[in-house]
Amino acid sequence: MKALIINQSEVRRLLPMDECLELMDHAFKIVSGGAAVLPVRSVMWLPDGTGLLGMMPGCLQQSGIMGLKVVTVFPDNQGSGYESHTGVVILFETEHGQILSMVEGGEITAIRTAAASGVATRLLAREDAGDLAVIGSGTQARMHLEAMLLVRPVQRVRVWSLSLEHAREFAERESRRHGIVVEAMNTAREAVKGADIICTATPAREPVLFSDMISEGAHINAVGSCTPAGRELDTKTVVRSRLFVDKRESTLKEAGDFLIPQNEGAIDEDHIHGEIGEILLGKVEGRTSEHEITLFESLGLAVEDLVSAHYVYGRALEKGMGTPVELGGSAVGSA
Numbered sequence: 001m002k003a004l005i006i007n008q009s010e011v012r013r014l015l016p017m018d019e020c021l022e023l024m025d026h027a028f029k030i031v032s033g034g035a036a037v038l039p040v041r042s043v044m045w046l047p048d049g050t051g052l053l054g055m056m057p058g059c060l061q062q063s064g065i066m067g068l069k070v071v072t073v074f075p076d077n078q079g080s081g082y083e084s085h086t087g088v089v090i091l092f093e094t095e096h097g098q099i100l101s102m103v104e105g106g107e108i109t110a111i112r113t114a115a116a117s118g119v120a121t122r123l124l125a126r127e128d129a130g131d132l133a134v135i136g137s138g139t140q141a142r143m144h145l146e147a148m149l150l151v152r153p154v155q156r157v158r159v160w161s162l163s164l165e166h167a168r169e170f171a172e173r174e175s176r177r178h179g180i181v182v183e184a185m186n187t188a189r190e191a192v193k194g195a196d197i198i199c200t201a202t203p204a205r206e207p208v209l210f211s212d213m214i215s216e217g218a219h220i221n222a223v224g225s226c227t228p229a230g231r232e233l234d235t236k237t238v239v240r241s242r243l244f245v246d247k248r249e250s251t252l253k254e255a256g257d258f259l260i261p262q263n264e265g266a267i268d269e270d271h272i273h274g275e276i277g278e279i280l281l282g283k284v285e286g287r288t289s290e291h292e293i294t295l296f297e298s299l300g301l302a303v304e305d306l307v308s309a310h311y312v313y314g315r316a317l318e319k320g321m322g323t324p325v326e327l328g329g330s331a332v333g334s335a
Helices: 010-016 017-034 106-123 137-153 162-178 188-192 235-240 248-254 255-265 277-282 302-319
Strands: 003-005 042-045 052-060 065-073 085-093 099-104 132-133 158-160 182-184 195-200 220-221 243-244 272-275 293-297 321-326
Touching: 003 010, 010 106, 010 195, 010 302, 017 106, 017 137, 017 272, 017 277, 017 302, 052 302, 065 302, 085 106, 085 132, 099 106, 106 137, 106 277, 106 293, 106 302, 132 137, 132 188, 132 293, 137 162, 137 195, 137 220, 158 188, 158 243, 162 182, 182 243, 235 243, 235 255, 235 293, 235 302, 243 248, 248 255, 248 272, 272 277, 277 293
Parallel strands: 003 099, 132 158, 132 195, 158 182, 195 220, 220 293, 243 272, 243 293
Antiparallel strands: 003 321, 042 052, 052 065, 065 085, 085 099
């Protein structure tokens, strides 16, 4: 049987951000509606702690697909010329278990992660939110800016990074790309002051966003930390926020932004107000006032990769894109 190999540039062409926003809306509903099998990801750290190999399986039986994303995460790659996330999504059909496609996973991760935050922002940020702070200057910072511009009337953008040079490069490049003014700031506090949308997209292991920086009514997308021992937000920020997640089970096992305050006794499991999919399905209420701070803790789920990869696969077939490769699948001795 032939499988379709779809490379990074093809993913970029086949998965526009505005279309991925609707895919993530659908994916969140699948998760909270109980229509997906989603084991918690398996992570293998290198002995020296410089990077990890993550394995994220999932099954969407109603869609006839199952699969696995295999991804490496090397946080110190930022600024080196190498992406921090590199991987592949392997897509199978559920009738006979045959490989349909192998899709470049780094680009899917970049697009779908920002699109997921876009869905959360569409649900939780104030309708008039237009002052955006981006903490970080890498791939996710770039993609989150694109997503935020699609879901809210953003009028001002500020960026801060550990490297001021990288922040200035980001500001210059993205200003040209979007036709808006992006300001590089010297400190995170300057970037966040007065912002009503904040996206943290850093490899930080210690907080970069503190409660006393955050204005009333802000919405936060926390996407950089995905391990129990690392976090981007201080405890007071999490305590102060109305917290929503992509999946409760994953948050309770993997999210340092939640687990560290929990271990300190500052919050318990009831602090999670709901999943994004539960808001979409009308099971829980999102923002309840103009003044409260809302927080989306994003870990990323295999369903997001599978829905995206399946969409890319379908579009590639329609457009004659991708490279067919014989990967077997026929029984030995069969006619």
